Amino acid sequence: MTHLRRDAARNRASLIAAGRDVFAEHGPDASLEEIARRAGVGIGTLYRHFPSREALAEEIFSEHIDEVVAAAETAARAEDAWAGLVTFLEHVLDLQARNLPLRGLFLRHGAGRGVAERRRLIAPLLERVIERGRAQGALRDDLTVGDLSLALWSFAPVLEATAGVAPNVWRRHLRILLDGMRPQAATPQEVAPLAGRRLERAADALRERYHRRRAAA
Amino acid sequence: MTHLRRDAARNRASLIAAGRDVFAEHGPDASLEEIARRAGVGIGTLYRHFPSREALAEEIFSEHIDEVVAAAETAARAEDAWAGLVTFLEHVLDLQARNLPLRGLFLRHGAGRGVAERRRLIAPLLERVIERGRAQGALRDDLTVGDLSLALWSFAPVLEATAGVAPNVWRRHLRILLDGMRPQAATPQEVAPLAGRRLERAADALRERYHRRRAAA
DNA sequence: ACCGAAACGGAGGCACCCTCCGTTTCTGCT
DNA sequence: AGCAGAAACGGAGGGTGCCTCCGTTTCGGT
Numbered sequence: 001m002t003h004l005r006r007d008a009a010r011n012r013a014s015l016i017a018a019g020r021d022v023f024a025e026h027g028p029d030a031s032l033e034e035i036a037r038r039a040g041v042g043i044g045t046l047y048r049h050f051p052s053r054e055a056l057a058e059e060i061f062s063e064h065i066d067e068v069v070a071a072a073e074t075a076a077r078a079e080d081a082w083a084g085l086v087t088f089l090e091h092v093l094d095l096q097a098r099n100l101p102l103r104g105l106f107l108r109h110g111a112g113r114g115v116a117e118r119r120r121l122i123a124p125l126l127e128r129v130i131e132r133g134r135a136q137g138a139l140r141d142d143l144t145v146g147d148l149s150l151a152l153w154s155f156a157p158v159l160e161a162t163a164g165v166a167p168n169v170w171r172r173h174l175r176i177l178l179d180g181m182r183p184q185a186a187t188p189q190e191v192a193p194l195a196g197r198r199l200e201r202a203a204d205a206l207r208e209r210y211h212r213r214r215a216a217a
Numbered sequence: 218m219t220h221l222r223r224d225a226a227r228n229r230a231s232l233i234a235a236g237r238d239v240f241a242e243h244g245p246d247a248s249l250e251e252i253a254r255r256a257g258v259g260i261g262t263l264y265r266h267f268p269s270r271e272a273l274a275e276e277i278f279s280e281h282i283d284e285v286v287a288a289a290e291t292a293a294r295a296e297d298a299w300a301g302l303v304t305f306l307e308h309v310l311d312l313q314a315r316n317l318p319l320r321g322l323f324l325r326h327g328a329g330r331g332v333a334e335r336r337r338l339i340a341p342l343l344e345r346v347i348e349r350g351r352a353q354g355a356l357r358d359d360l361t362v363g364d365l366s367l368a369l370w371s372f373a374p375v376l377e378a379t380a381g382v383a384p385n386v387w388r389r390h391l392r393i394l395l396d397g398m399r400p401q402a403a404t405p406q407e408v409a410p411l412a413g414r415r416l417e418r419a420a421d422a423l424r425e426r427y428h429r430r431r432a433a434a
Numbered sequence: 435a436c437c438g439a440a441a442c443g444g445a446g447g448c449a450c451c452c453t454c455c456g457t458t459t460c461t462g463c464t
Numbered sequence: 465a466g467c468a469g470a471a472a473c474g475g476a477g478g479g480t481g482c483c484t485c486c487g488t489t490t491c492g493g494t
Contacts, residue, residue, distance in 0.1 A: 005460055008472060031450065042474030047452065140396075150390045153378060154371035161370060161423040165415050171408045173367045179357075179404050180397025187396050191388045198382050206378035222491055225441060248481060259443030264483065435494100442489065453478080458473065464466090 012049050014039040019060050027100065028057065054207070058116075063197050064099065065118050068092055072125035082138035087180060092152065093170060097159050123149075123199075140186035146194030151177050153206060228267050231256040236277050244317065245274065254431050271424070275333075281316065282335050285309055289342035299355035302346050303395060310387060340366075340416075357403035358413065363411030368394050370423060 004012065022030045032053060036046040050056035058065075071091045078084030123164035126145050133139035154177075157168060162169045179185055193203060221229065235256035239247045251271060253263040267273035275282075288308045295301030343362050350356035371394075372387060379386045396402055411419060 005471060007459065011465090011473085032452090033450065043452080044474050045472075048472075053451095104266045143393075144388070147389055147393060150375050150379075150386065152395070153374040154390060157370040157373045157423060158367050161419040162367075162411065164422055165419045166409075166411050169363070169367065169411050169419075172364055172406055172410060173371060175404060175406050176360075176364060176368070176394060176397035178395035178397070179402040180395070182402060185396040185399060185402030187392060189389050189392050191385045192383075193389060194379065194383050194386050202378040202382045202386075204449085205381055207372055222440060224490065248485090250481065253443090260483080261443050262441075265441075270482095334451085368466085437492105437494095439493105440489105440491075443487100446484090447482105449480105449482085451478105452481100453477090453479105455476100456474100458471105459468105460471075461469100463468095 008049075011039070011041050014041060015046055015049055015056065016060055019056050023057065023060065026100075032056075049101045058064035061099075064095060067095060069118055069121050069125075072122050072129075076125040076128045076132075078129075080138075081129050081136050082098055085133060085139075088126075088129070089152075089174060089178070090171075093155055093159075093174060096155065097163065097167060097170060100159060102161060137183060139181055140183045142186070142193070143181055144193040144195060146199050147181075149199060149203070150194065225266075228256070228258050228262055231258060232263055232266055233274065233277055236273050240274065240277065241316075249273075271390060278316075281312060284312060286335055286338050286342075289339050289346075293342040293345045293349075297355075298346055298350035298353050302350055302356075303341075305346070306369075306391060306395070307388075310372055310376075310391060313372065314380065314384060314387060317380060352413045354400060355400055359403065359406045359410070361410040361412060363416050364398075366416060366420065367411065375392075377411055 009166045015035065022035045024036060026034075033043050034044045037055070037099060039046070043185060046056070050059065068091075071088050075081075075084035075088035078087070123145055126148055129144055130148065134141055134143070143144055155173065157172050158173050232252065235252045239252045239255060243251075248302055250260050252273070253260045257265070263273070267276065284306075286306050292298075292301035292305035295304070340362055343365055347356060347360055347362060347365065351358055351360065372390065375387050375390050
């Protein structure tokens with residue numbers, strides 16, 4: 001299984017290219033048959049290469065995931081943890097804003113080789129950023145990586161709603177969230193944070209809902 | 218068009234009841250045919266009563282909208298604007314958390330008599346709350362109703378992800394947002410707020426995306 | 435009791451999802 | 465070169481859903 005046959009490799013590439021276009025045009029629920037059509041292959045071929053819509057999407061956005069990982073690494077290295085966090089969030093959200101179909105692809109599941117693995121690198125890095133931020137007195141004490149995940153997820157509808165209307169307004173939302181993460185603003189949390197296994201399950205649930213919307217009878 | 222024929226009224230009621238169940242079970246993209254089936258009527262009848270999925274959904278959640286309007290009125294009347302705002306948000310989000318299919322039904326469009334109208338009452342009330350909160354020094358000066366809308370929208374993925382896992386975690390997200398809305402925390406906004414016509418268009422876009430996901434070719 | 439209007443319901447056309455399997459295309463080996 | 469089997473292809477087919485259209489049934493006023 002090392003080398004794909006030449007035709008297979010060609011088709012795979014066509015599918016990814018077509019997928020990129022079609023997802024960009026029609027959003028993340030675009031028709032797979034149209035992707036196959038546009039790639040000039042049969043639907044069966046699409047399914048052989050990518051057993052699920054997600055597998056294709058992940059492959060397509062593979063490099064975006066790398067970009068996010070890189071941004072998280074930068075943030076984790078930054079001298080000033082707060083600045084690192086802000087830059088990271090701006091970077092990621094800007095990426096999402098300009099590439100909406102990316103939404104929801106940051107989380108678990110998936111086929112593309114190593115995509116899930118790479119994604120798994122992100123949380124620990126953020127963990128580190130948060131820890132340092134707290135140590136530096138730049139972040140409220142009760143902030144966790146779970147809160148950051150919620151914050152990131154929360155942008156999806158904001159971006160979707162405003163993309164065509166006011167493509168920068170998400171920055172206002174971010175500003176408010178960031179201000180709320182500072183220690184000066186902090187008011188005690190009354191609920192336990194999302195972490196570990198449950199955080200993962202929440203992420204899964206989000207993905208689950210995201211694709212394959214309609215539950216079986 | 219005053220009185221519905223008796224059979225029509227009966228069917229309408231069955232449809233609403235079935236819709237309530239099915240939406241609760243399968244989420245907002247539940248099959249309309251199943252709703253018709255379960256109501257014991259033909260699909261044609263469903264479509265005559267409710268020309269779109271939204272029309273049905275709005276009708277079903279009509280009373281929820283009333284509840285939200287009432288909460289907004291209470292907030293607008295509250296002596297302490299900040300407390301009023303907090304209570305309002307908690308109330309609305311709790312309502313959503315326990316009734317996920319409600320998501321996205323707060324906005325424009327729709328058929329149910331007066332639903333859209335009632336919804337339109339909400340923004341001005343919140344406007345008033347914000348104004349008073351600012352005057353009382355309880356809210357950051359640059360906060361607008363547009364920001365509040367973004368904030369409300371932003372909970373959708375949070376609720377979806379955590380509903381089955383940690384049904385109270387949304388309160389952490391809310392806490393952070395609220396802390397970020399206080400004047401002590403405020404850091405200058407660099408982007409113009411969403412307002413007026415554009416706010417409406419953003420709300421429409423959200424709804425648009427929400428149902429009828431797949432754009433026409 | 436009658437009759438026109440109102441309401442019904444489901445067949446039908448279209449699109450999509452995903453599986454399955456007969457057919458075609460590659461490629462390593464002789 | 466040529467061949468054989470593995471690998472890959474592609475699309476028909478069965479299932480489901482959306483929505484429209486129109487022949488049929490039911491209601492309710494006179």
